[in-house]
Amino acid sequence: MPVDGVVERDPKSGVSASAAITELFEAVLDDTGDATVRTLVSESWQRSLAAAIDPATPLPPLRFDPAESRARLDAHPLHRVMPLLRANLVSIAEEAMHVVVVTDEEGTVLWREGASAVLGPADRVGLVEGSNWSEEAIGTNAMGTGLALGRPVQIHSTEHLVRAVHAWTCVAAPVTDPDTGRIIGAIDITGPRRTIHPAMLALVTATAQLAENQMRMQLAIADERLRARNQGHLASLRGTPGALVTPTGRIIAGDPFGEWPERVDLEPLSTGADRLRLQDGRVLHVEPLAEGYLLSMARRTAAAPARHSLSLRFLGDGAPTVVLDGESHTLTLRPAEILAALALHPEGLTAERLAFLLYGDDGNQTTVRGEIHRLRALIGTDVLKTRPYRLDAVVDTDFGTVRRALREGRVADALRTCSGPLLQRSDAPEIRGARDELEVGLRRAVLESDDVELVHTYATHRVGSEDLEAHELLVDMLPAGDPRRAIAESRVARLLAD
Structure with a gap:
């Protein structure tokens, strides 16, 4: 990535950059003489002034309190690389009397750490968690300008538009999410203007690249797991062109191989559409899965028989939902309990066994048969088979995703996926047991981590x-x-x- 440094001393006059740029600051703002500053800085000043930033502004706006900032960091993609950032920057910053800062894509500080002697002065200029350092909020600075330009930047002393931070120098590099291709935040080192070493910009830039590489590796591992878990859905198309898509629109598997773009725009799905059009004109049917989407060239017909795709969304506060071949149906509690039990027992269940799992010793096979009859009318007799009762489809479930993540030791993934209890209103013995097992397993894994x-x-x-x-x-x-x-x-x- 291209970077911008700072010339510390004019080679002709010998005047220090700090003193010279102080004069330039006033001259440029007053539009007097032939004073000029770096193009990067002057253009940033113009953007900042156009956003009505007053050079006399005392502090940046505070968007969140520290607790909310930490909560936002926990949910932010950069949370996954915080150990790397701490290991690479915090000790250096503490020894050099600097502050390390991580912002989100809007320039809001999510995390700050550094030398204790510098934290107090940093507080006084508003360099705190929850403050916003975008150009639109506080004018030219490394974090905001780096995010605006999408490149590493160093802003020295009076290159800041706001006078309150002229005693500081900052270096920052934006971080791009390899999943979405968008800038998701910035890494910054800030310190008193005379203490920032010229190598700091290179250090911050390299650390941002390391963070992106680590996120890219984590993404590749997640993609492989997603492919392995959902390959059956792609295979169920039986030769019909199709692809597996992540929740962010990246295609991670496709048949035929090599005939798919890297990414598709999922925005139409937010309006309720079930089809997407690629740039080459192809129209694709979209089936939601528990962890992404299945694209296919056309709906399946009798002429091209294939296994059905069945996704169960049974965690959390919302109504239980089943998605069959891309069509969503809201369920009442009892059919949801039956589907959950059958998903937990893919080998199938007799009417007697299913009645016991749902009702205990008081279970009635006649009641179960009536519920099965109504459920088969909803999802199809070719999906819910009898003798024994079983699901003949490629099945994925949100609770199964959590269970699998726990078995594989991916505790953070399990916690992110678990939006709440499994069918929380259910009192069926089988559901209670699965719900308790899920919650106890998740709790134990977290507390022992x-x-x-x-x-x-x-x-x-x-x-x-x-x-x-x-x-x-x-x-x-x-x-x-x-x-x-x-x-x-x-x-x-x-x-x-x-």
């Missing part, structure tokens, strides 16, 4: 928000100065009082 960020995510997640032990563990794990600790302590006190 020794990962403070994972424990914090769990404690603020709906499945762990009332877990006293999780909040007590979080209090023990968080350092005294972390604002999240006070929130966790308050939560512990409330849970104990209840």
Whole structure:
């Protein structure tokens, strides 16, 4: 990536860059003489002034409090590379009396860490979690200008448009998400103007590239798992051209190979459409899966028989939903319980066994047969087979995705996928057991992980928000100065009082 450095001393006059640019600052703003600054800086000043930024602005706007900023970081793609950023930058920043900052794509500070002697002065200029450092909010600075240009930038002293930060120099590099191809934030090092070393820009740039590479590796692993779990859906097309698509629109598998773009625009799906048009004119049918989408050239017909695709969405507060060959149906509780039980027992269940799993010892086979009859009318007799009752389709479920992630040790993925309890209103023995197994397994995996960020995510997640032990563990794990600790302590006190 191209970078912009700063000339520290005019080779002809010998005048220090700091003194010279102070004069230039006033001269450029007053439009007097022949004063000029770097093109990058002058163009940024023009954008900032056009956004009505006053050079006398004292502080950037505060968008979120520190606790909300941390919560936003937990949900942000950069959360996955925070250990790398800490390992590469924090110790250097502390020794050099600097502050390390991570922002989101809008320039809002999500995380800040550095030398304690510099944090106080940083507070006074608003370099705190939750503050917004975009050009539109506080004028020219490395974070905002780097995000605006999409390239690494160094802004020295009075190159900042706002006078309040003339005592500081900052270097920043944007980070691009390999999944979406969009800039998702910036990594910044800021310090007193005389302490920033020329190599800092190269360090921040290299660290941003390392972060992108690590995200790219994580993405490749996730893609391979997604392919392995959903290859059956693609195979179910039986020769009809089709592709597997991630939730962000990337095609990760296609048949025929080599005849698909890297990405498709999923925006039409937000309006309820079930078809997409590629740039080459091809129209594709879209079937939602638990973890993405299946594209196919046409709906399946009797002339081209294929296994059906069945997705079950049974976690969380919403109504249970089944998606059959791309068509979504909202279910009442009892048919959802039957489908969940059959998904948990792909080998099939007799009427007697199904009645016991749903009703216990009081189960009635006649009742079950009536429910099965109504369910077959909804999803088709070729999908719900009898003797034994079983699902003849390529089945994926949100609760199965969580269970699989736990088995594979991907605790963070399991927590992200688990939007809530499995059919939380169900009192059926089989569903209660699966629900408890899921929640207990997720809880144990988190509490035994020794990962403070994972424990914090769990404690603020709906499945762990009332877990006293999780909040007590979080209090023990968080350092005294972390604002999240006070929130966790308050939560512990409330849970104990209840």
